[in-house]
Amino acid sequence: MSAALRDVVLIGLGFTFGIALTSAPAWPQTPGTPAATEKGAKGPVRTWAKVEVKLPTSSTLFPAGNGADIANGQCLICHSAGMVLRQPPLTQDEWRSEVNKMRNAFGALLPADQVDALARYLYSIDGSRAPTDRAVSDGQGS
Amino acid sequence: MQRRTSPPLQRLRRQFFARAGGLGLTGLFGPAAWEAMAESFVDFPFANGRRELVTNFPQKGAMLLERTRPPLLETPFEVFDQGVFTPNDRFFVRWHLADIPNVVDPATFRLNVRGHVTQPVSLTLDDLVRKFEPVELPAVNQCSGNSRGFFNPRVPGGQWANGAMGNARWLGVRLKDVLERAAVKGGALQVRFRGLDKGVIQQTPDFMKSLAIDHARDGEVMIAYAMNGEPLPLLNGFPLRLVVPGWYSTYWVKMLDDIEVLDKPDDNFWTTKAYLIPDTPFANVKPGQQGVKMVPINRMLPRSFFTNVQDGAVLKAGQATTVRGIAFGGDTGLAKVLFSSDAGGSWQEARLAKDYGRYSFRQWEVPVRLSAGPHRLTIKAVNAAGVAQPEHANWNGAGFMRNVIESVSVRAA
Numbered sequence: 001m002s003a004a005l006r007d008v009v010l011i012g013l014g015f016t017f018g019i020a021l022t023s024a025p026a027w028p029q030t031p032g033t034p035a036a037t038e039k040g041a042k043g044p045v046r047t048w049a050k051v052e053v054k055l056p057t058s059s060t061l062f063p064a065g066n067g068a069d070i071a072n073g074q075c076l077i078c079h080s081a082g083m084v085l086r087q088p089p090l091t092q093d094e095w096r097s098e099v100n101k102m103r104n105a106f107g108a109l110l111p112a113d114q115v116d117a118l119a120r121y122l123y124s125i126d127g128s129r130a131p132t133d134r135a136v137s138d139g140q141g142s
Numbered sequence: 143m144q145r146r147t148s149p150p151l152q153r154l155r156r157q158f159f160a161r162a163g164g165l166g167l168t169g170l171f172g173p174a175a176w177e178a179m180a181e182s183f184v185d186f187p188f189a190n191g192r193r194e195l196v197t198n199f200p201q202k203g204a205m206l207l208e209r210t211r212p213p214l215l216e217t218p219f220e221v222f223d224q225g226v227f228t229p230n231d232r233f234f235v236r237w238h239l240a241d242i243p244n245v246v247d248p249a250t251f252r253l254n255v256r257g258h259v260t261q262p263v264s265l266t267l268d269d270l271v272r273k274f275e276p277v278e279l280p281a282v283n284q285c286s287g288n289s290r291g292f293f294n295p296r297v298p299g300g301q302w303a304n305g306a307m308g309n310a311r312w313l314g315v316r317l318k319d320v321l322e323r324a325a326v327k328g329g330a331l332q333v334r335f336r337g338l339d340k341g342v343i344q345q346t347p348d349f350m351k352s353l354a355i356d357h358a359r360d361g362e363v364m365i366a367y368a369m370n371g372e373p374l375p376l377l378n379g380f381p382l383r384l385v386v387p388g389w390y391s392t393y394w395v396k397m398l399d400d401i402e403v404l405d406k407p408d409d410n411f412w413t414t415k416a417y418l419i420p421d422t423p424f425a426n427v428k429p430g431q432q433g434v435k436m437v438p439i440n441r442m443l444p445r446s447f448f449t450n451v452q453d454g455a456v457l458k459a460g461q462a463t464t465v466r467g468i469a470f471g472g473d474t475g476l477a478k479v480l481f482s483s484d485a486g487g488s489w490q491e492a493r494l495a496k497d498y499g500r501y502s503f504r505q506w507e508v509p510v511r512l513s514a515g516p517h518r519l520t521i522k523a524v525n526a527a528g529v530a531q532p533e534h535a536n537w538n539g540a541g542f543m544r545n546v547i548e549s550v551s552v553r554a555a
Contacts, residue, residue: 048248048267053200053376055244058210078240078342083209086190088296098298105411107345126190138297138539 058082067121074110074118075102089128095119184218186303187453188291193303201375203231208300212237212339213377217305222468223449226495226503227280228308230370235377236285236306236391238349241340243397246380253320253365253382257334257403260325267381270367274315274323277364279387280502282309282470286390286417286439290541295429297541304447309470309503312385314366318359321403326355332404333358334413335384337397351393351417352408353386362387365398387501388473390439390543392417413438418540425543426536441473443545444531446506446523451550459514459554466507471525472545475500478524481508485518485549486533492521500526512554522547 058080062071075084090098096119102108103115110118183194184206193206199215208214215235221228248267256262265273285306287299300306321333334352341347357363364385366374374380379396386393392412408414418436419425424443427434446469457463469479475497480489495505506521524530535546 048373048381050245050247050249051373051376051380052245055200055213055242056196056198056210060210078346080209080211082207083214083300086193086208086301087298088189088291088301090298094298105415106341106347107343109343109345 060085062121063125065121065124067117067124070110070114070118071121074108074114078102078106078108084122085126087126089126090123091128092119092123094128095122095126098122186291186301188296188301190301191291191303199235199377201231202235202377203229205232205235206305208302212240212242214300215377216302217308219303219305219447219449221305222447222503223466226468226498226505227310227370228503230310230372230375230378233283233308233310233369233375233378234285234306236300237339237377237396239339239341239346241342242377243338244376246338246376246397248381251381251399253399253401255320255324255401255403257401258327258330258405259321259403260327261323263320263324265320265323267367270315270320270365270382274319276313277316278311278313279362279364279385280309280311280498281385281387282307282442282501282503283385283391283394284308284442284445286392286542287540289544292535292544293537293541294535295537297539299541306391309468310369311371311498312364312366312383313368313371314364314382314385316361317363317365317384317401318361320365320401321359324403326359326403327405329405330355330403331406332408334402334404334408334410335393335395335398336400336402337379337395338399339397347411349395350408350410350412351395352404352410352413353393355403357386388442390417390442392439417542419542420538424532424536424545425538426532427538429537429539439542442470443472443543444476444523444525444529445470445472445545445548446479446521446531447548448519448521448550451519451552453550453552455550455552457510457512457552457554459512462509462511464507465510465519466505467521468503469494469506469521469523470503471500471523471527472529473525473527475526476504476523477526477528479504479506480522480524481506482520482522483510483512483517486520486522486547489522512552514554516551516553518549518551520547520549 060081062068062081099115099118103110183192185192195204196207197204205215206218213235217232217234221232253265288302288306289304290299291301291303332352332354334350336348336350366383366385374383382398384395384398417439419439420427421435421437447467449467451465469476479492481492482489492506492508522531531545531547533547
């Protein structure tokens with residue numbers, strides 16, 4: 001890429017920070033003509049500005065049931081409930097292996113004697129009962 | 143009910159109606175109720191597939207929410223019909239660990255290169271911009287688990303539909319040049335990358351990924367400081383992100399601030415235990431199959447998608463229509479994109495739009511004229527290495543690398 005193009009991009013970088021991070025101009029852009037060149041051309045701003053954002057929080061709790069207190073008290077330490085509630089229905093064994101993954105791979109503080117209770121609870125809210133909706137887990141951390 | 147008219151929402155609503163109708167649910171609510179709801183969520187066609195459309199993430203437009211903390215945000219598929227590059231504010235977001243800095247100050251930010259090197263270096267953003275040759279590369283960034291929700295049997299993990307991918311013009315410096323500055327010692331084996339994010343509790347392993355030293359020095363792997371001509375959104379890795387062209391997104395470490403050259407194999411959790419695939423063609427195994435050698439996920443496979451027709455769409459019979467979409471070759475360029483209007487019985491080559499390079503999305507289109515009645519439209523990419531999308535879905539227990547040919551059922555009337 002030419003030095004000229006890089007300068008244009010640098011101007012664009014400075015300009016973007018100079019206005020508002022919440023209203024990114026973005027797209028579509030013709031390749032080779034990066035964003036914000038016209039206004040940025042008023043003066044080459046070549047400094048990187050600090051970026052500060054606010055990340056949303058979730059107030060979603062696990063649905064009521066025997067063991068919901070464990071889920072709310074333990075799972076929500078590291079992540080919100082959404083991804084759990086959007087999992088496919090799993091068998092109780094599969095839920096237990098997910099819970100154990102959290103303890104063994106990610107260091108979840110959940111006491112060992114609550115693993116079964118949590119697996120039972122998760123099965124009760126999102127359990128696989130029919131052979132056709134059977135899921136399979138290989139226990140990876142991803 | 144208030145009727146909104148912005149085109150994306152109209153499309154979303156049509157998509158929703160099509161799916162809701164297909165599931166036989168329309169009888170449960172009046173049309174007005176559906177209309178209102180359709181503007182705020184999408185139902186993917188798998189169990190627990192409802193996704194709320196949210197706009198409350200910083201530097202992000204409307205995204206489909208899978209998890210708030212740490213964020214998992216999917217790109218609504220209609221975005222891919224709007225152009226070959228995915229806008230930064232619609233680009234998918236995937237974080238593993240929830241302690242994500244919400245402030246990054248370039249005055250204090252440093253990229254450190256250390257480990258098995260002669261001259262450890264600590265670089266500012268200005269250093270990267272001014273002291274290295276800039277390079278720009280259009281490339282697809284796709285989550286290893288993109289489309290996991292469609293796996294059958296289902297598997298746990300992020301339950302994405304097809305929107306955990308995006309294509310951007312990445313601007314930055316070659317990793318090779320940065321490693322040279324640090325003077326890598328002989329005997330280096332791997333290079334390990336880490337970002338600013340951390341787990342909430344001390345026991346959670348830092349997210350780190352490694353590349354072989356030769357890969358890291360191939361001149362293509364880069365450290366990007368801009369994306370589509372702008373700084374990266376914080377949630378996409380501001381200020382720096384590793385770009386590993388042709389490889390799955392797990393290697394594209396966000397908020398990159400630490401590069402460690404290793405003289406022995408990386409044994410960290412994320413490299414040895416997570417993101418492993420069966421060492422088989424298309425990472426494909428039978429559900430329950432045991433004793434398969436597992437290896438770290440690596441190169442991407444070819445894929446293609448329809449972007450302007452969806453399952454259940456009604457097209458005008460006997461009239462010329464253009465069906466279009468996007469495709470990419472995976473770890474190499476596209477050779478061709480093949481279209482079928484008879485469920486794969488016969489194929490014709492789609493016209494390919496401008497080529498932005500072998501790692502980019504490429505738009506395709508086909509003029510069609512359909513007779514009245516139902517039709518099964520199918521699209522298949524073949525890459526420059528001759529790898530074609532498989533007819534039957536590949537499957538593995540982690541839900542990685544889905545790349546089956548895509549089909550939509552439409553009706554001409």
